[in-house]
Ligand SMILES: C[S@@+](CC[C@H](N)C(=O)[O-])C[C@H]1O[C@@H](n2cnc3c(N)ncnc32)[C@H](O)[C@@H]1O
């Protein structure tokens with residue numbers, strides 16, 4: 411089977427996929443612009459898809475049944491087809507896109523990969539498909555939501571139509587609003603009061619989880635974050651969804667709260683009430699109210715994901731780097747990063763090597779690691795004054 415003209419065959423994971431010829435959709439600076447192509451395929455999201463495969467397999471290892479999957483915004487079909495080919499246990503992948511061209515290519519790609527017995531491609535608004543499957547009592551184990559920009563308009567359908575105990579995976583590429591770059595948009599779209607700060611990519615992850623929790627609670631469901639991270643221009647969150655009226659109230663009262671952050675020294679606090687004054691340097695803090703303050707994932711699951719990626723050689727080395735970083739971060743506990751350059755500024759000293767700080771903290775018995783997204787940040791369960799002491803002792807002047 412051949413790709414149509416203006417398409418080329420690429421390999422991603424175990425799948426062979428016809429995608430728009432990237433040479434035809436390049437900006438004047440030579441960079442491929444996937445949104446210009448007739449069907450969206452972004453090679454920069456390979457790690458995102460790799461991780462979804464490894465994560466579903468990690469869930470299967472833990473006894474989770476992932477028979478029925480919805481790839482609700484499938485575009486070229488790459489994610490759904492990879493799930494059909496690479497995730498043990500899958501019986502049926504419903505692949506949906508609202509765009510006619512995408513559905514044509516996804517159907518061709520299903521044929522090319524010989525997964526017609528497992529994959530059903532349909533043109534629809536994914537909310538229509540999800541509610542129809544719910545009405546037909548399909549038991550949906552996993553729903554993937556991967557839109558352009560904000561996933562907010564699709565959240566209720568995904569959370570409502572996945573089965574009790576099922577998993578929803580969501581990408582949000584509207585990182586700037588989620589981070590609080592446009593506070594009014596953050597409030598309007600996600601119901602959170604906040605603004606950008608030194609660790610706002612990490613807060614963006616929590617803002618998305620908070621939004622998912624509040625939508626879930628509205629329909630008498632709870633969410634349990636299984637695996638969350640930010641990378642490049644997006645946030646990705648996986649949650650387990652369960653039914654439960656009082657549990658959903660309990661989730662909101664326990665897990666929705668405030669992050670206070672000092673944009674001068676990098677002090678952070680996760681709590682129920684804002685702390686308006688930084689206890690380290692005395693400056694006023696930035697407060698993000700209505701965000702998620704509980705755990706953002708399972709350290710155990712993250713370890714299994716990392717070991718799966720390590721064992722199997724069809725994942726990229728970048729994916730391994732990312733999942734190992736996420737596993738260390740989630741292993742530290744319910745924390746936020748410290749920006750070491752902020753601490754160096756407070757101390758008026760040079761910034762020591764991140765590696766040296768991490769090693770020093772570990773020697774003292776603390777957990778510590780680098781984090782994604784900031785070259786100068788670490789995560790640790792050590793108190794901030796300990797980090798300040800170490801930065802001070804390691805920096806020259
Ligand atoms: C970012 S792309 C998805 C990428 C794909 N999941 C992947 O991994 O390559 C978003 C897709 O969602 C489709 N879309 C937008 N609104 C939709 C809706 N309401 N229902 C279903 N598909 C939709 C678009 O046509 C587009 O193909």
Ligand SMILES: [Zn+2]
Nearest residue numbers: 672675688691
């Ligand atoms: Zn401060």
